Amino acid sequence: MTLLARPIDFYFDFSSPYSYIASEWVDALAARHGRTVNWKAILLGATFQAAELKSPVSYPIKREYSLHDFERSARFAGVPLKNPQKFPIPTQNAARVFWWLADSDAERARQWARQCFRAYFARGVDLSDAAQLRELAADFGIAAEAAEAVWNDPAWKARLKAENEAAIAAGVFGAPFFVVDGEPFWGNDRRPQIERWLEKGPF
Secondary structure, three states: OOOOHHHEEEEEEOHHHHHHHHHOHHHHHHHHHHOOOEEEOHHHHHHHHHHOOOOHHHHHHHHHHHHHHHHHHHHHHHHOOOOOOOOOOOOHHHHHHHHHHHHOOHHHHHHHHHHHHHHHHHHHOOOOHHHHHHHHHHHHHHOOOHHHHHHHOOHHHHHHHHHHHHHHHHOOOOEEEEEEEEEEEHHHHHHHHHEEEEEHHHO
């Protein structure tokens, strides 16, 4: 495999509005440059702890600006977003279902990720609520009981923990986080730099 054909690693958390926005453009951008994307669900809480960081909305001076910027950034990108009433939320259950799907069908896992993002940020579905997540799974074509069994299964809990640890070991400290040819890019606003890298290589 040549260097130019290497996949882009895309780390995201389902509670990250910037990850949601990035999820709407990353595959198309990669495809224009002959790339594929490895989607990787992680938990921001784990990376924040490793990096000794907190969510910007946890700081009073940053909270209102951040909430405003989430919606403004989505409008700029042409992506529907309405700040959820409950934010941020724990997303480990949705992430465990993602990895369960990814083990057999990466495209279906990607579709699940998109559905979760759009449900939470466009329709206000609370992914941390078991009843709402069961319903979302059923709408997606996964039996609600099967989805719940997955997110309660110690094996998939361990898998997500391992993916978090691997992300931290790779230097991931936030989301969205991209790795292109070994080069790290943090944030939805790094899209122009990523595109420049894909067009012309290192700069």
